[in-house]
Structures are given as C-alpha cells and as structure tokens.
Amino acid sequence: MNRTKSAELFEKAKTYFPGGVNSPVRAFKSVGGTPLFIKKADGSKLWDEDDNEFIDFCYSWGPMILGHNNSKIREKVWEAIQNGTSYGAPTALENELAELILSNNRFIEKIRFVSSGTEAVMSAVRLARGFTGRNKIIKFEGCYHGHVDSLLVKAGSGLITFGNSSSAGVPEGIVNDTIVLPLNRIDLVQKVFHDYPNEIAAIIIEPVPANNGLLQVSPEFLFCLNCNAKKNGALMIFDEVISGFRVGFEGAAGLYQIEPDIVTYGKIIGGGFPVGAYGASKEIMSCVSPDGDVYQAGTLSGNPVAMAAGIAALTECLKPGFYEQLSKKTERLTEAILKHTQNKGYPFRIFRKESIFWLSFASQDVNAADEIDPKGMDKFRILHAYLLDNGVYFGPSGYEVGFISAAHSDADIDYAAQKICEGLDLAYMK
Numbered sequence: 001m002n003r004t005k006s007a008e009l010f011e012k013a014k015t016y017f018p019g020g021v022n023s024p025v026r027a028f029k030s031v032g033g034t035p036l037f038i039k040k041a042d043g044s045k046l047w048d049e050d051d052n053e054f055i056d057f058c059y060s061w062g063p064m065i066l067g068h069n070n071s072k073i074r075e076k077v078w079e080a081i082q083n084g085t086s087y088g089a090p091t092a093l094e095n096e097l098a099e100l101i102l103s104n105n106r107f108i109e110k111i112r113f114v115s116s117g118t119e120a121v122m123s124a125v126r127l128a129r130g131f132t133g134r135n136k137i138i139k140f141e142g143c144y145h146g147h148v149d150s151l152l153v154k155a156g157s158g159l160i161t162f163g164n165s166s167s168a169g170v171p172e173g174i175v176n177d178t179i180v181l182p183l184n185r186i187d188l189v190q191k192v193f194h195d196y197p198n199e200i201a202a203i204i205i206e207p208v209p210a211n212n213g214l215l216q217v218s219p220e221f222l223f224c225l226n227c228n229a230k231k232n233g234a235l236m237i238f239d240e241v242i243s244g245f246r247v248g249f250e251g252a253a254g255l256y257q258i259e260p261d262i263v264t265y266g267k268i269i270g271g272g273f274p275v276g277a278y279g280a281s282k283e284i285m286s287c288v289s290p291d292g293d294v295y296q297a298g299t300l301s302g303n304p305v306a307m308a309a310g311i312a313a314l315t316e317c318l319k320p321g322f323y324e325q326l327s328k329k330t331e332r333l334t335e336a337i338l339k340h341t342q343n344k345g346y347p348f349r350i351f352r353k354e355s356i357f358w359l360s361f362a363s364q365d366v367n368a369a370d371e372i373d374p375k376g377m378d379k380f381r382i383l384h385a386y387l388l389d390n391g392v393y394f395g396p397s398g399y400e401v402g403f404i405s406a407a408h409s410d411a412d413i414d415y416a417a418q419k420i421c422e423g424l425d426l427a428y429m430k
C-alpha cells in the first residue's frame with residue numbers, strides 16, 4: 001500500500017506540531033508507523049491522501065454516528081453558514097438544539113453549550129463545587145474525562161489514594177482534592193464518605209467507561225454510587241461525552257434508568273463540529289453565571305454552524321429504531337468475530353455496549369483498567385497493521401474502542417469481520 005503522501009505530510013507536520021499532531025493518540029505511537037492523513041470521508045469510508053480507501057470504525061473517536069459527510073448535516077450546515085458563522089449573540093439555532101435535547105431527555109432540565117468535552121467536564125466540576133460549597137472530587141481509575149487539570153490523575157499504590165498527577169504541569173495542589181478509586185468497589189466509596197464527611201462535592205464517572213478499553217461497570221454499582229452521593233450531599237456527575245446519544249438518546253442515564261445530578265456531553269452532540277454541553281436540574285443550573293455565581297463563558301459557545309450540525313444529527317438519532325439498528329449491526333460484527341475466535345480457541349473477548357465495541361486479547365473479564373494485559377497490545381499492533389493494509393481503519397491504539405455508524409452496510413461489516421478474523425489469525429500465530 002502506498003503511503004508516500006501521508007509520510008511526507010507527517011514529516012512536515014512534525015516541524016509544526018508537537019509529535020506532528022494536534023491530539024496525541026493520532027500520532028500512531030502505540031501501533032508504530034505513520035499516521036494516515038485523511039483527505040475525505042463519506043458514509044462508512046475514509047480516503048487518505050494517497051487515495052487508499054478504508055472502512056472506518058474510529059469515526060473521529062465517536063462523533064460520526066450517522067457516518068461521514070451525512071447529507072442531512074451538510075444541508076443544515078450549508079443553510080446556517082450562508083448567514084454568517086458566529087455572532088457572539090443568541091440565535092434561534094441554540095434554542096432549537098436545546099429543545100431537541102431537553103424535550104427528549106428525562107434527566108436534565110437546563111443545558112449550557114460549550115465547545116468540547118473537556119470544557120463540559122471542567123465546567124461541571126466547577127458547578128458541583130459551587131453548588132455544594134465543597135472541594136473534593138471522587139473519580140475512578142480507568143475513566144477519562146478530558147484533559148481537565150484536576151482529573152489528570154492516576155491512582156497511587158493504595159486502594160484509596162489522592163491523585164498523583166498523570167501529566168507534567170498539573171500542580172499537586174490541584175490534584176490534592178481528587179480522590180481516585182477503583183471501579184466497582186462501593187465499599188471504598190462508602191469509606192471515603194465516612195472518612196471525609198461533608199467534604200465531597202461530587203463523584204464523577206464514565207457510566208460506560210470507553211476510553212481505556214470498554215470496562216465493565218455493573219448498573220448496581222452505578223445505582224449505589226448515585227445513592228451514596230445523594231445520601232451524603234454530593235452530586236453525581238455522569239460524564240456522557242462518549243456514551244451520550246450513543247448507547248441511546250438519553251445515554252447511559254436512560255439505558256440504566258439512573259438519575260445523575262449533572263450530565264456532560266460532547267462528541268455526537270455537535271454532529272462532527274466542536275460542541276460540548278453540561279446539563280442538570282433547574283435548581284443546580286441556576287448557580288451558573290449569569291443566574292448564579294459559578295462563572296463559565298465561551299466566545300464561540302453555541303456557534304450557529306455547530307448548532308445546525310447538532311440539530312441535524314440528533315434529529316436522525318431520534319428516529320424510531322435508530323439505536324436498535326445500530327445495535328444489530330454491531331452484533332453482526334462481534335458475532336462473526338467471536339464465532340471464529342471461539343472455533344480457534346484463542347484467548348480473546350469482545351466487549352460491547354450497544355454500538356461501542358472493544359477487542360480484548362485475553363479470556364477474562366475486564367472490570368478495571370489494570371486488568372488489561374499490556375501484552376495484548378503486541379497482538380493489537382499486528383492486527384492494526386493488517387487491517388490498514390486491507391482497507392479497515394481502527395483507532396491506532398488497542399486501548400481505544402470501535403464504533404458502528406448508521407452508514408455501515410452489512411457488506412462493510414462482513415468484509416471487516418473477515419479481515420479482522422484474518423488479522424487475528426496472524427496475531428495469534430506469533
């Protein structure tokens with residue numbers, strides 16, 4: 001496969017950007033080789049600058065649930081863009097997207113649009129602290145919440161640890177208020193509330209943890225977390241940047257029928273444009289500026305072009321059968337792969353939550369980030385390289401999940417399943 005142009009562009013890019021990229025995982029560090037520079041995309045397909053064609057399962061890391069270059073989104077964006085691109089003043093489009101979301105979501109009453117998932121989470125944490133007048137936050141090992149300073153933490157050596165910053169440039173003082181716990185251990189959550197009464201502002205979790213493999217979290221655990229938060233005067237934040245509008249229109253809150261206090265969104269909400277959002281009850285949202293004293297603002301927040309894209313995308317998501325159809329397709333893919341790997345007796349699993357899937361190169365359950373065997377990543381590298389050579393695009397890291405879109409045809413799924421099986425045969429030969 002010819003990758004000359006991508007290789008040239010990457011060399012040039014390295015002179016402009018750290019690592020040649022504007023977001024680290026794009027650099028292909030964990031699989032090796034040269035990132036593909038994408039020229040265009042349509043439906044289920046991507047084309048790189050060397051005109052190689054791929055069936056996409058990365059989908060810009062989740063936002064493109066309708067597939068690429070969707071005509072409904074394109075038309076709505078085109079309509080909006082003819083009137084200008086940003087006014088820094090309210091628009092009817094913001095109302096329209098808010099109405100679409102709020103009238104189809106039982107868990108939030110008011111919303112605020114921002115420009116990324118990170119910004120949504122950062123604002124939600126500030127809101128929780130402002131609302132409760134408390135500082136400490138509980139987060140879980142293996143959950144990713146964007147590059148928010150106070151959440152760039154990893155667990156230390158004990159079971160209950162205050163954050164050790166996982167990035168240079170994050171002062172200790174900032175992560176000192178973040179308590180990191182393993183997933184699925186409600187006893188430890190209870191202990192933290194016992195040890196720090198009236199100090200915990202919020203518990204934040206990815207209710208479908210999909211940024212470190214697809215970790216299995218029981219609905220009972222989420223339910224108990226929510227009860228513990230409410231019992232102790234802390235807020236429950238569901239970070240649904242990846243699961244919102246993905247595992248169902250109401251995200252994991254709807255899937256599990258659990259009512260968090262604050263929900264964050266991103267990715268799908270902007271139809272492929274940079275949009276994030278956070279929402280909560282009227283009471284909690286009344287703390288946000290200018291109604292309340294929790295300051296949060298954005299020059300391009302509620303950008304009309306991005307709102308138009310979000311409206312078009314979410315309108316499609318609301319059509320009857322949309323999520324059932326995605327789930328069925330995902331099952332078609334995972335069943336075909338599992339049939340093969342079980343026949344071969346490979347130690348291998350596929351974890352799936354609706355239209356999110358993740359390949360695990362081991363036979364056991366994966367309930368926590370540290371249960372992912374790093375040795376499996378050698379197998380992923382072999383699989384990833386084989387798939388690229390055969391026109392199937394997966395995110396360039398074995399810790400990343402794959403996504404199914406409405407644009408995948410059965411033929412796409414069957415072709416990809418076959419290539420994945422062949423790639424796994426290669427990976428398990430070694």
Ligand SMILES: *Cc1c(COP(=O)(O)O)cnc(C)c1O
Nearest residue numbers: 116117118144145146241242266
């Ligand atoms: C992607 C993601 C974020 C960060 O969103 P950005 O738009 O990349 O800033 C935060 N939380 C979760 C759960 C995510 O999946």
